[in-house]
Amino acid sequence: MNTADFDFVRKYIREAAAIVLEPGKEYLVESRLQTLAREEKIATVDELVAKMRLNPQGDLARKVVDAMTTNETSFFRDLHPFEALKKTLLPELLKRRAGDRQLSFWCGAASTGQETFSVLMTIAEHFPELLGWNLSYLATDLCSKALARCTNGRFSQLEVNRGLPAQLMVKYFTRQGAEWEFRPELRKRVDFREMNLVRDWHRMPPLDIVFLRNVLIYFDVETKKAILAKVRKVLRPGGYLLLGGAETTFNLDDAFERVVLEKTTCYRVKNES
Amino acid sequence: MIDLDRLIEQANAMAPFPASTVRLAQMAADPDCNLTDVAEVIAYDQALTLKLLRGANSAASASATPVTSVQEAVSRLGTSRLVALAVASAARPQLCQQIPAYGLDEGALWRHSVAAAVAAETMPNFCGTTVPSEVFTAALLHDVGKLIMGRFLSPDDLRFIAEARDVDHLSQLEAEALILGVHHGELGGLIAQHWDLPPRVVQGIIYHHNPTEGHDVVCDFTYLANEVAKQIEAGIEEGRGDFAISSEVTARLLTSPAQLDTLCTIATGRFAEVSLRYNAV
Numbered sequence: 001m002n003t004a005d006f007d008f009v010r011k012y013i014r015e016a017a018a019i020v021l022e023p024g025k026e027y028l029v030e031s032r033l034q035t036l037a038r039e040e041k042i043a044t045v046d047e048l049v050a051k052m053r054l055n056p057q058g059d060l061a062r063k064v065v066d067a068m069t070t071n072e073t074s075f076f077r078d079l080h081p082f083e084a085l086k087k088t089l090l091p092e093l094l095k096r097r098a099g100d101r102q103l104s105f106w107c108g109a110a111s112t113g114q115e116t117f118s119v120l121m122t123i124a125e126h127f128p129e130l131l132g133w134n135l136s137y138l139a140t141d142l143c144s145k146a147l148a149r150c151t152n153g154r155f156s157q158l159e160v161n162r163g164l165p166a167q168l169m170v171k172y173f174t175r176q177g178a179e180w181e182f183r184p185e186l187r188k189r190v191d192f193r194e195m196n197l198v199r200d201w202h203r204m205p206p207l208d209i210v211f212l213r214n215v216l217i218y219f220d221v222e223t224k225k226a227i228l229a230k231v232r233k234v235l236r237p238g239g240y241l242l243l244g245g246a247e248t249t250f251n252l253d254d255a256f257e258r259v260v261l262e263k264t265t266c267y268r269v270k271n272e273s
Numbered sequence: 274m275i276d277l278d279r280l281i282e283q284a285n286a287m288a289p290f291p292a293s294t295v296r297l298a299q300m301a302a303d304p305d306c307n308l309t310d311v312a313e314v315i316a317y318d319q320a321l322t323l324k325l326l327r328g329a330n331s332a333a334s335a336s337a338t339p340v341t342s343v344q345e346a347v348s349r350l351g352t353s354r355l356v357a358l359a360v361a362s363a364a365r366p367q368l369c370q371q372i373p374a375y376g377l378d379e380g381a382l383w384r385h386s387v388a389a390a391v392a393a394e395t396m397p398n399f400c401g402t403t404v405p406s407e408v409f410t411a412a413l414l415h416d417v418g419k420l421i422m423g424r425f426l427s428p429d430d431l432r433f434i435a436e437a438r439d440v441d442h443l444s445q446l447e448a449e450a451l452i453l454g455v456h457h458g459e460l461g462g463l464i465a466q467h468w469d470l471p472p473r474v475v476q477g478i479i480y481h482h483n484p485t486e487g488h489d490v491v492c493d494f495t496y497l498a499n500e501v502a503k504q505i506e507a508g509i510e511e512g513r514g515d516f517a518i519s520s521e522v523t524a525r526l527l528t529s530p531a532q533l534d535t536l537c538t539i540a541t542g543r544f545a546e547v548s549l550r551y552n553a554v
Contacts, residue, residue: 027436031452034429035274072450079488156281158455161462161479163486166472178281 001030005049009033009064012056016065017142018198018223032067066143071214073111074162076118080264081213081242085119086126088261089240093208094127096238101133104236106207108197109215110139113150113182114159119211120186121172131189136205140195150192153182197227206236214244221252228253232269241267275425275453283421284463287367293318294359295469301356301406302471311352312343321359324554328358331550357390357409360470362554364414372423374431382420385502386413387551388544392501395540396494401528407491410470411477412498418461418478422449446482458482484522493522501540508541 009029010021021029030045037048040060052061076082097103107116116139123130141147160169160180173180195201197215210231216224231241232255241256242264243249249256249267256267296314300306315322322343329346330339340346347355361368368386371379393412397404426434430452437448449456462479477495480487484496500518523530 024440027433027440028451031429031433032274156277157466158277158281158459158463161459161466161475 001026001033001045001049005046008053009049009068012052012061013065013068016061017069017196018220019069019218020220021068029068032070033064036063036067066145069142069218070146071111073114075114075160075164077115077163077213078245078264079163080262081211081266082118082122084242084261084264084266085122085209089209089266090123090127090130093238094130097133097208102135103130103133103209104136104205104207105138105209105211106204106234107137107139107211108195109212110141110147110150110192111143112146112155112159113139113153113192114155114162115211115213116150116190117153117172117182117187118163120189121168124172124186125168135189137190138193138205138207139190140193142194142196144194147192147194150190151187153184153187154179155182156180198223201230201234204234207234208236208239210235210239210241213242214247216243216247224252228256232256235269237269239268243267275430275455277455280421280425280455280460281463283424284460285467287421287464287467290360290363290468290470291318291321293321294363297356297359298410298470298474301352301410302473306352308344308347308352311355312347315343315347315355315359321362324362325355325358327553328550331553353406353409354394356406357393357413358550358554360410361387361390361413361551363468364417365554367420368417370420372419374423374426375419377419377423382416384548385506386416387548388502388505388540389413389415389495389498390551391544391547392498392505392536392540393494394547395501395536395543396497396526398539399528399532399536400494400526402490402526404494405473405491407471407473407477408494408498411474411481411491411495412502414461414465414470414474415478415481415495415499416457416461417464418457418459421464422453422455422457422460426453444482456482484519490525493525496522497526501537504537505541505544508537 006026006029013019013021033045033048037043037045040048040063042048042051048060052064055061093103105119107119110116116137120137139150154176156179160173169180172183172186212231216227219227228249232253235241255269257270259266259268293314297311300311300314315325325343325346326340329350340349350358365383368383369380370382371377372382389412390409393404393409433452434448437443437451438445443451446456446458458479458481462475465475465478473489473491476487476489477491480492481495481499484492496519518533523533527533
């Protein structure tokens with residue numbers, strides 16, 4: 001891919017999604033756009049970028065953003081955050097919110113839904129009483145195509161092999177041809193919405209648990225700070241933020257404090273118990 | 274990204290394993306399995322019986338008295354080794370293929386697979402924890418995903434993977450996952466599922482490069498078998514290579530890190546002899 005095309009695409013991605021693509025990432029851009037070109041029946045990546053330049057607000061440009069922001073996901077990814085959820089966070093919130101029986105979750109980079117459904121399975125397995133509460137679950141992503149898959153709740157064998165224990169697969173999924181479908185009654189509890197983290201956060205409810213894992217790594221420092229400040233505003237007192245293993249609030253937002261729970265770290269706003 | 278639907282289709286289009294081999298693999302995964310039942314399943318499959326007797330009488334296994342019955346073969350080799358031989362026999366035609374996308378000449382993947390099986394056979398003497406029977410089969414088939422992946426990798430894919438390794442210092446596995454959306458371990462797991470192999474064999478294959486994510490000791494052992502196999506091959510060719518093995522895994526499996534070197538030395542010494550048994554089936 002030539003330098004001019006790479007610079008155009010990375011500038012476009014930065015403006016649209018605040019994602020930083022450093023020089024050297026040409027291979028990644030080219031590989032993702034090559035797949036998109038094939039899907040769109042466009043002969044070459046050069047031709048695809050030329051079409052994108054002609055209509056930067058068009059559908060193709062949108063698909064380029066989707067192609068560059070789709071990233072790896074799996075059920076119970078890293079496992080330890082889900083252990084923390086089961087052993088500490090949910091028992092604590094269960095007591096704290098026993099009065100209003102209301103809990104709200106947000107998964108801010110839902111991708112194709114594996115993290116959201118892992119949380120729901122954790123709740124259904126270990127805290128089924130919560131399903132009788134006023135439980136709200138918001139799952140958002142920038143990519144509309146990924147969100148459509150969340151709503152649909154269907155996964156290939158390859159996807160269910162990624163981190164989903166066999167006993168949970170049998171209990172919460174049903175085979176539909178070559179795919180596995182997540183239980184609709186749990187899936188319907190989730191409000192799936194398209195959302196760009198760097199734009200305004202419309203209609204964001206007060207939240208008890210925020211999953212924002214493996215997404216800050218793609219942003220520059222200023223964007224990370226802005227997002228963390230917005231998270232702080234929507235977290236209810238006693239609420240928790242979960243980030244990816246390589247992410248932290250340290251040096252970005254000192255209003256957060258680290259809470260180390262065995263092999264994982266969560267964050268909450270300081271001066272709260 | 275690679276066409277995942279077509280990959281899955283291809284994995285599911287692989288020739289199935291003989292029913293007796295699948296049954297044996299499933300029996301071996303059952304802690305209550307007994308040798309008489311194993312011998313019975315083998316005896317019903319004449320072709321398998323002949324192959325296993327050949328294996329049992331190869332230089333690696335034979336004593337002064339030749340093995341003439343399935344019962345003797347079972348008691349001499351043990352269930353795990355016999356099942357690995359049956360699986361080797363079923364998978365050999367595929368594992369012998371050349372895979373240019375991975376730089377593997379004809380027979381190279383087979384040799385590496387056998388080296389991993391030899392490593393798995395040697396491990397019980399060095400590990401502080403019992404080696405589950407599924408490890409032998411998982412070790413033998415750990416790279417089976419390369420068979421399908423190799424058919425799909427275009428020159429551009431190979432270039433992108435190489436750049437991901439060079440520019441971002443990713444492992445082969447991480448680079449495959451980033452560029453293709455799937456890695457050869459996952460694809461191998463799909464093939465093992467298609468062959469109806471036990472779930473722990475599938476897990477061992479999927480996580481043979483990233484065992485900690487598999488949360489099962491079978492994944493640790495399969496990872497170790499692969500790493501020792503590389504040392505066996507390097508040792509045979511030009512002396513031991515660099516051993517960049519996860520200290521997390523060695524701490525979980527070995528009673529002392531120094532045992533690793535001894536394990537490699539003994540497995541290398543046994544390779545030529547034991548591979549005769551695998552080549553006989």
